[in-house]
Amino acid sequence: MGNLTVSTSPHIRSAVTTQMVMRDVLIALAPATVAAVVLFGLRALLLIAVSVATCVLGEFLFHLICKKQQTIGDLSAAVTGVILALNLNTQVTVWQMIVGALFAIIVVKCFFGGIGCNFANPAATARVFLAISFAQVGAQVPTVYTDLVAGATPLGNLATGSELPSLVDMLIGNRGGSMGETCVIAILLGFVYLVVRRVIKWQVPTVFVATVFVLSWIFTKDIHMALYYVLSGGLLFGAVFMATDYVTTPIRTSGRMIFALGCGILTVLIRFFGSYPEGVSFAILIMNILSPYIDKLTAKVPFGGKRK
Amino acid sequence: MSGLLGNLRIPHRKNTASMPAVKLNPTGDILLPMSQHIGAPATPVVKAGDSVKVGQKIAEANGPVSSPIYASVSGKVLKIEPYLRPNGQTVDAIRIAPDGEMTPAEEIVPPEIVDMESFLLAIRESGIVGLGGAGFPASVKLAAQKNGKIDTVILNGSECEPYITSDTRAMIDGAEWIYKGVLLLKQHLGIEKYIIGVEDNKPECIRKMKEVFASAEGVEVVTLPSKYPQGAEKVIIYNTTKRVVPEGKLPADVGVLVVNVSSVLTLAQYIETGMPLVSRVVTVDGDAIKNPQNVEVPIGTSAQELIAFCGGFVNEEDVGKVLYGGPMMGACLATLAEPVLKTTGAILAFTKKTSKMQEPTACIHCGRCVSACPLDLDPTTFSAALAYGDKEQRVQILQDAHIGLCMECGCCSYVCPAKRPLVQNNRLGKAEVRDYLAHQATLKK
Ligand code: SF4
Ligand code: SF4
Numbered sequence: 001m002g003n004l005t006v007s008t009s010p011h012i013r014s015a016v017t018t019q020m021v022m023r024d025v026l027i028a029l030a031p032a033t034v035a036a037v038v039l040f041g042l043r044a045l046l047l048i049a050v051s052v053a054t055c056v057l058g059e060f061l062f063h064l065i066c067k068k069q070q071t072i073g074d075l076s077a078a079v080t081g082v083i084l085a086l087n088l089n090t091q092v093t094v095w096q097m098i099v100g101a102l103f104a105i106i107v108v109k110c111f112f113g114g115i116g117c118n119f120a121n122p123a124a125t126a127r128v129f130l131a132i133s134f135a136q137v138g139a140q141v142p143t144v145y146t147d148l149v150a151g152a153t154p155l156g157n158l159a160t161g162s163e164l165p166s167l168v169d170m171l172i173g174n175r176g177g178s179m180g181e182t183c184v185i186a187i188l189l190g191f192v193y194l195v196v197r198r199v200i201k202w203q204v205p206t207v208f209v210a211t212v213f214v215l216s217w218i219f220t221k222d223i224h225m226a227l228y229y230v231l232s233g234g235l236l237f238g239a240v241f242m243a244t245d246y247v248t249t250p251i252r253t254s255g256r257m258i259f260a261l262g263c264g265i266l267t268v269l270i271r272f273f274g275s276y277p278e279g280v281s282f283a284i285l286i287m288n289i290l291s292p293y294i295d296k297l298t299a300k301v302p303f304g305g306k307r308k
Numbered sequence: 309m310s311g312l313l314g315n316l317r318i319p320h321r322k323n324t325a326s327m328p329a330v331k332l333n334p335t336g337d338i339l340l341p342m343s344q345h346i347g348a349p350a351t352p353v354v355k356a357g358d359s360v361k362v363g364q365k366i367a368e369a370n371g372p373v374s375s376p377i378y379a380s381v382s383g384k385v386l387k388i389e390p391y392l393r394p395n396g397q398t399v400d401a402i403r404i405a406p407d408g409e410m411t412p413a414e415e416i417v418p419p420e421i422v423d424m425e426s427f428l429l430a431i432r433e434s435g436i437v438g439l440g441g442a443g444f445p446a447s448v449k450l451a452a453q454k455n456g457k458i459d460t461v462i463l464n465g466s467e468c469e470p471y472i473t474s475d476t477r478a479m480i481d482g483a484e485w486i487y488k489g490v491l492l493l494k495q496h497l498g499i500e501k502y503i504i505g506v507e508d509n510k511p512e513c514i515r516k517m518k519e520v521f522a523s524a525e526g527v528e529v530v531t532l533p534s535k536y537p538q539g540a541e542k543v544i545i546y547n548t549t550k551r552v553v554p555e556g557k558l559p560a561d562v563g564v565l566v567v568n569v570s571s572v573l574t575l576a577q578y579i580e581t582g583m584p585l586v587s588r589v590v591t592v593d594g595d596a597i598k599n600p601q602n603v604e605v606p607i608g609t610s611a612q613e614l615i616a617f618c619g620g621f622v623n624e625e626d627v628g629k630v631l632y633g634g635p636m637m638g639a640c641l642a643t644l645a646e647p648v649l650k651t652t653g654a655i656l657a658f659t660k661k662t663s664k665m666q667e668p669t670a671c672i673h674c675g676r677c678v679s680a681c682p683l684d685l686d687p688t689t690f691s692a693a694l695a696y697g698d699k700e701q702r703v704q705i706l707q708d709a710h711i712g713l714c715m716e717c718g719c720c721s722y723v724c725p726a727k728r729p730l731v732q733n734n735r736l737g738k739a740e741v742r743d744y745l746a747h748q749a750t751l752k753k
């Protein structure tokens with residue numbers, strides 16, 4: 001008999017690994033990905049593939065150059081790639097896609113220390129980055145941020161008052177917008193999967209969406225319009241896949257619900273009072289920055305602990 | 309949350325639940341360390357060459373927080389040798405060569421009990437410690453009753469660690485003794501209320517306990533969910549009485565005493581027969597053990613002999629870890645020469661594959677550890693604090709986050725998808741705070 005292994009307790013661990021969590025997120029993103037290809041054609045597939053490849057390769061090369069242990073196996077880079085692509089529309093060029101993906105993975109994730117260390121959601125940040133830079137760069141590429149173009153999405157329509165797509169079209173995604181955000185059914189499938197697999201708590205997206213619904217209702221005094229506000233833009237996609245990112249949101253469920261509430265309020269404020277018709281990515285980004293403070297706010301006095 | 313503490317689902321693996329303990333009569337050396345409890349080591353009262361019999365006192369308790377030690381076999385004292393405890397302390401240990409006769413000592417007579425004082429003395433003389441693994445001498449816990457502070461006794465029959473079924477067997481095979489034990493406590497301590505807490509994955513125990521206590525007044529059998537860690541002291545106290553033991557206080561401060569069902573059984577046997585704690589039931593299990601079973605074994609028997617009694621290993625070459633205790637909180641053995649102690653409820657042996665732990669990766673801030681902690685602690689804060697360069701700052705953060713409350717139950721490490729060594733970090737953090745406070749105290753002097 002060889003030497004006995006000596007290690008500290010506990011000696012059993014749950015089967016769940018980081019890789020499994022990320023794989024579940026990829027599976028949850030699959031319906032939205034398929035819907036994107038069906039609705040927007042093979043160009044969507046190309047862009048998603050470019051985004052994922054750039055993210056994974058970018059992280060791989062960064063770690064290679066910095067002589068850090070490789071982490072692409074945990075699949076988080078692939079998740080970022082898919083989410084980023086699904087956040088953009090098909091008019092984005094391939095090189096813009098590459099720039100956006102590199103920004104997300106290198107600047108937002110790797111520079112801050114890699115998985116678990118970034119304070120902002122890479123995909124949300126890259127989307128905002130692309131919107132700002134290319135809107136300012138020139139009018140010839142105004143379509144990167146779909147919502148900037150009046151009439152391109154229902155949100156634009158709401159802002160300009162032109163005709164709205166039917167609710168059925170909204171559900172199946174037969175409307176303009178980012179690749180992954182239009183098909184409501186696909187997003188809901190992903191949501192249910194994530195909840196069933198206990199990757200996310202249902203409360204977080206629900207609070208986000210409910211906040212937007214209620215506030216839109218109050219502002220428009222029209223429940224029908226409020227429904228459109230919920231179903232259009234990147235709200236559902238952002239609420240399910242971005243506001244639930246572990247790394248950049250508070251650690252306790254209570255904190256995450258405050259986070260979601262904040263996201264909802266900010267989204268509505270930006271949509272109604274900001275110069276952009278869409279505010280989900282901005283809202284998530286701002287709340288990302290506030291997350292550490294929410295964590296402090298929601299720190300619990302432990303069981304039997306003395307209040308300090 | 310269901311309003312109860314403890315929410316972790318872990319595999320139960322109570323493979324040996326239906327197996328009454330089989331007796332082992334050791335042939336190999338018996339090694340009895342002078343400290344198998346929290347507190348001062350006992351003082352040997354025998355020397356090399358002495359003949360001893362089962363139940364003969366071979367070491368005297370040393371001060372109030374201590375416990376006497378009895379010969380667990382008949383035979384000859386070979387020598388008194390140094391023994392290294394897992395906590396790093398070196399104590400004396402008495403090595404006995406058994407003669408195989410198991411002759412009981414003539415001095416065995418039931419203790420004379422006239423009042424609470426003599427009852428507490430009897431408990432102390434019984435050699436019972438631990439009442440649940442920590443090894444706190446039973447008499448010390450019960451002494452709180454001298455000033456009448458305790459109104460409720462909780463009999464801990466939750467046995468929440470996977471694999472272990474020694475308490476399960478105690479409740480099934482020794483139900484009558486547990487009943488007698490409760491009557492004795494009632495009679496001599498004047499405590500009226502008794503709660504027997506059992507997890508719902510042991511229906512036979514619940515049925516048996518309800519049966520023997522059917523007509524007993526003030527005794528309630530409470531079914532607990534089989535969610536880890538139901539058996540942790542603070543958890544079972546809250547889940548059965550809704551009382552909260554504040555930080556830095558003892559259960560007695562909120563009027564409760566928690567005793568393990570097996571301890572009550574041993575106590576009843578001692579008071580009726582005079583035979584002190586000399587043997588115990590150990591669950592031997594794990595995927596590296598050939599014939600998993602419950603064994604009643606004299607204390608001091610080596611792990612080696614106990615495992616051999618259970619058919620040995622499935623494959624000698626494929627043994628990764630051998631544990632004393634359960635997989636959530638148990639400790640690894642470095643050698644099989646280790647003796648069974650008063651506090652050893654199980655010996656588990658795992659194959660290399662089962663023993664293998666995954667390498668930790670970066671924390672993804674998923675919050676699973678926080679949700680899993682039965683006490684609402686945030687283990688990520690503890691781990692993060694250890695990274696601070698400044699010692700004062702480290703200690704400050706650790707204390708602000710109430711690290712002292714951590715009971716090292718293992719829930720946080722268990723659920724972590726990044727396989728972070730959270731409990732290990734908590735231990736480091738606790739040690740750091742302890743050292744710092746001790747240092748401050750010496751500075752003051
Ligand atoms: S080991 Fe400590 S921090 Fe971890 S779950 Fe148990 S009590 Fe909480
Ligand atoms: S469970 Fe592990 S990965 Fe999740 S927050 Fe806790 S330490 Fe981090």
